Amino acid sequence: MRYTGLINHYRDRLPVDDSTKLISLGEGNTPLIQLENIPALLNKNVDIYIKYEGLNPTGSFKDRGMTMAVTKAVESGSKAIICASTGNTSAAAAAYAARAGIKAFVLIPEGKIALGKLAQAMIHGAVIIQIKGNFDDGMRLVKEVADHAPVSIVNSINPFRLQGQKTAAFEIVEELGDAPDYHCLPVGNAGNISAHWMGYKEYFDDRKAGKKPKMVGYQAAGAAPFVKGAMVDNPDTVATAIRIGHPQSWDLAHKVETESNGWFDSLTDEEILSAQKLLTEQEGIFCEPASATSLAGAMRDINNGKIAEGSTIVCTLTGHGLKDPDTAISQCTDEMININPVMDEVRDAILNNM
């Protein structure tokens, strides 16, 4: 049967009925790729799988939540949606609003949004409101304005977002035949880690999985409220997607940590970028900086034994590398080779660089 998006696929487990008009771009059903070269480099006996959420229609996992949020907004008669965003939510909101024929308003922090994401919001025709402030300011404003204007909030405080996002856990259990031992994710607002936990619990309760994973949330050191145990007022990191100091799912995520026996930890920008590069060079998988936080953390905790040998680990790669070309290029120090258009010079370029 033709795959027509995650709501249709999991409609029995989602809050829709037969009369609901689905707003879908075929999201979900993303590849689970086993790493081959990095475990060998670590010299540890572990199975690491990458859930490549960058292959969703707009290039991030936000599509899983947005298909649900926009479907429900349209069902309730809403003509406009609004979100604050570090970039990917605005890209997804813009695309799904276009699909639904409604208006999208996106609040983004001035100058702190990756180029690809900005291009998406613009080309899909969202109304872009740039604020002299950060994501947390934008989130506060969105909550305030929703009482004064006819717009539906599609940030992850919208419960339908998490419903859509929990389906990633279903897919993983189905592919592996059970839940993994550990599931590592980058954490910003902590909606996604909470949604995954909901999904794993649901499958465990319905005996579709024999166990539940330990949930491990990794943050950027400059934006690590869960590690500090307190909100952070001026978050800063190269991983702009998780440049969040006041997470919206604070309580939910703490419940996830306790219930799953997991933990939070943080990584420096250097560690994040070097994991991003390692993944591209060793495995051929390109994710955006924030996404690499999950792998960077997993590698560290595999090395120090916190994640035991013999474990099965899933790392979510939340967004595609093409989202942030500037950061990617700025990491590549090898110079290009400039030649004249003659065979000898091409040959020399090859032979000198084998």
Ligand SMILES: *Cc1c(COP(=O)(O)O)cnc(C)c1O
């Ligand atoms: C939104 C986002 C995150 C953070 O997800 P939360 O649900 O806010 O914790 C991480 N990585 C990328 C690429 C994102 O777009």
